[in-house]
Amino acid sequence: MLSAPAGATVGAVKSAPPPPADGRRPPAAPHRRTRPWPWLRLRTRTLLLQCAVVTLVVCTAFGAFAHDSEQRLTREYQQRALAVARTLAGEADIRAAVARWSDAADRPGGGAAHASRATLVNGALNSRAETVRRRTDALFVVLTDDRGIRLSHPDAAELGRRVSTDPSAALSGHEELARHRAHLGEEVVAKVPVRAPGSRRVVGEANVGVSAASVHAEQTRVLLSGLGWLVAALLVGLAASVLLARRWKRLTLGLEPEELATLVQEQEAVLHGIGEGVLALDTRDRVTVANDEVRTLLGIEAVPGTPVRELGLTPRVRSVLREPDAGRAAMAVVGERVLVVSARTVRREGRRLGTLLTVRDRTAVESLTRQLDAVRTMSAALRAQRHEFANRLHVLSGLVHSDRPEQAAGYLDSLLVSGPLGETLPDPDPRAVRDASLRAFLSAKAAAARERGVTLVVGGGTWVPRAVTAPVDVTTVLGNLVDNAVDAAQAGRRTPRRVEVELIGVDDALLATVADSGDGVAATRRHDLFDEGASTKEPDADALGGRGVGLPLARQIARARGGDLRLTAPGAPPAPAGPSEEAPPGTTAAAADSAPDNTADGAPDDRVTGGAVFVARLPGVLACADEPPRDEAPDETPSDEDPTDEPPGEGPTGEDPAHEPPGEGPTGEDPAREGRTGDAPPRESPTDDPPEHPV
The missing domain is CATH 3.30.450.20 (PAS domain)
Structure with a gap:
């Protein structure tokens, strides 16, 4: 038989962990208190506790009532016995008879102690005492002389004997109430002194006793009558406890205290942890x-x-x-x-x-939405450029296949001096908008507007010689204004549908003016145009939160930078032309009479009139570095006279004279560009005077 190794514990399930290297004992695991009676739910425990409390209270009250009733009944019977004793001790014949027995006891061989029992039984005192006892339902009525010898008693054998209790108090002239146990049982006794007739001398005492059984019987009757009220009170208390337990269950949704504490902690964590x-x-x-x-x-x-x-x-x-x-x-x-x-x-x-x-932060989502919108706009611009370049290649292919190399070369030269903005913006100066991202943004917006049948033009007074340092704010404000203007121009009744954007850089501030050829802003919507949720467009079910966010957001961005955004001209819908005159396209009849003549050499007017005009001022969005004046810009060619250094409208357009075909007019327009095929309509020559915008 194998024996266990020394020090091994027989029947051990697993060995104890080794002591730590530093010799210190690991801290004991916290003791988790378990609730008493874990099988009882809160409602049951509460009900049992309330029932116990109600029962204890009712029983305590009943015990106090029983004790009080016993004391009250005892005092009541004592007063009754005292009244009988006083009445008996006050009768004249009783006083005289007791006085004779007391005087006889002073003589040798006299007194009640030496009288025969028959004399005492048949005496007047015993007869009178028994009559009173039967009438008052007392336990006993005893008369004694001044030595405590009984002169009357219900038991004839006790006549002539000394009383069993101390008579000294009554014989001293004092009334006494007592409760004690005698040979007749427990009794309530009243003792009254009997005085001699016509004097204050005490010659005996009158004892009247009431059985305690009578007191107990009366008390039992009273307690039985109160027991019904006790049971009724107990039932009412138990019913109230049950109702309270049910209400508690409804209020706590049937959860235990531990579950309530856990629920509150979890809800607090979730409430302050969600985004x-x-x-x-x-x-x-x-x-x-x-x-x-x-x-x-x-x-x-x-x-x-x-x-x-x-x-x-x-x-x-x-x-x-x-x-x-x-x-x-x-x-x-x-x-x-x-x-x-x-x-x-x-x-x-x-x-x-x-x-x-509930409030959700959509700032990051809105930024991503603007970036996605920029990507979509750029993709639309690329799609338009692809279509435009395809048309150009078709024209070039036709010229090559028709054996017209000179015209093909001239067409290629015309393409070299045009760019993405050249198809949408009239005669742009390459340096008018120095920032490449802003030029790309305008180009993309112009391409997107052209796909919707709206022409976006850059005003002749545009001059932004510095880089944009806050492109997100600029594109947000300008993008919202351009999008709203394109929507208004597309929905308007004026033709051609046009949007004009003019940008002016003043120090580090950018002044942006956006005008459209739409029907203007109705008078009923002008007061809340910049309120959140207010929009002149139809509600869009697909738009999260509806419309009416662009203008408030743009104004908020402008004011956050110390600028502002406002509506300077609300515009108005076009009026029908009169029968005797024909209104020009894109103007009202009233505007046709009052509009200044902005044409030169028969060129049509490019100004956008009739619609709403918004002006935004954005401080701190342009670079603060000093830029050279426009007429002193660095030359891009080694020539001493660079035609591109002259502002637009005051000299050559910046095109290479070697590429100018014969017949070019004074405005620098290329007739070949007007006659080429493509999606863009023939371009109109700009006006001599740039449009005036209220900035």
């Missing part, structure tokens, strides 16, 4: 719950108990709270953030509990 803002209001529109995210997004304190009118919410957010069941989210601009807010009414069992406002 959305949550603001809860009660039925009186006071804040009840607000997480950290909603305080950050809305820029409010939101202390519980604060009325919603004191939170400083924007009008857009307040309008969402006023209509909590609108069924869709709304976009709001708060500070530099674009938020999606939604509100709903919280109800439980058909009862309104309050309003819940």
Whole structure:
């Protein structure tokens, strides 16, 4: 038989972990207290506890009532016995008879102690005492002399004997009430002194006793009558405990205290851990719950108990709270953030509990949306350029196959001096917009507008000689204005549909003017044009939060930089032409009479009139480095006289004279460009005077 090695513990399941190297004992695991009676739920434990408390209270009250009733009955029977004893001791014949027995006891061989029992039994005192005892239902009525010898007693054998209790108090002239046990049982006794007739001398005592059994019987009757009230009170208390337990269950949703604590902790963690803002209001529109995210997004304190009118919410957010069941989210601009807010009414069992406002930050999504919109615009521009280049290649292919090399070479030369903006912007100066990203943005917007049947032109006064340092803000403001202008021009009744953009750089500020040929802004919409959610367009079900965000966001960006965005000319829809005159395209009849003559040498007017005009001022978006004046720009050719150094409209257009075909006019236009095939319509010569914009 194998024996266990020394030091091994027989039957051990696993060995103890080795002690730490430093000799210190590892800290003991925290003791987890277990609740008593884990098999009982909170409702059951509460019910049992309440029942125990109710039972204890009722029983204690009943015990106090029983003790009080016993004391009360004892005093009542004592007073009854005292009254009988006083009456008996006050009768004259009783006083005289007792006085004779007391005087006889002073003589040798006299007194009740030496009298025969028959004499005492048949005596007047015993007869009178028995009559009183039977009438008052007393236990005994005893008369004694001044030595305590019984002169009357219910038991004849006790006559002539000394009383069993101390008679000294009564014989001293004092009344006494006592409760003690004698040979007749437990009794309540009243002792009254008997005085001699006509004097204060005590000659004996009158003892009247009432059995304690009578007191107990009366007390039992009283307690039995109160027992019914006891049971009724106990039942009412138990019923109230059951109802309270049920209500507690409804209020706690049937959860245990541990579950409630865990639920509160989890909800608190979720409430402050989610990326959305949550603001809860009660039925009186006071804040009840607000997480950290909603305080950050809305820029409010939101202390519980604060009325919603004191939170400083924007009008857009307040309008969402006023209509909590609108069924869709709304976009709001708060500070530099674009938020999606939604509100709903919280109800439980058909009862309104309050309003819940959820806020989501859409600033990053809006930035991605703008970038995606730029990509889409660029792809549309590339698609238009691909189509345009395909048409040019078709023309070039036709000239080559028709054996016209000179015309093909001239056509190629004309293509070299044109670019993406050359098809959409009239005679642009390459240095008018120095920033490449801004030129690409305008080119993309022009291509996208052309696909929608709208011509986007750059005003002749455009001059931005510095690089853009805040392209996101510039493209956001300018993009919203251009998009709105293209929408207005496309929906308007004037033709041709045109949008004009003029950009002027003043120090580090950019002044942008956007005009369209649309029907203008209605008078009913001018007061809330820059309010969040307000829009002159039809609602778009696919747009998250609806329309009415672009202009408020653009104005918010402009004002955040110390600038502004405003509507300088609301415009008006075109009026029908009169029968005797024909209004020019794109102008109203009134405008045709008052418009200045901006044509030169018969060239048509390129100004965009009739629609709305928006002006934006964006400080701090251009580079602060000093730029050389326009007439002292660095030459791009070794020639001493670079024609590109002259501002537009004051000299040559900057085209290479070697590439100018014969017959070129004074404006520098290439007749070959007017007659070439392609998607773009023939270009019109610019006016001599650049359009004047209210900046």
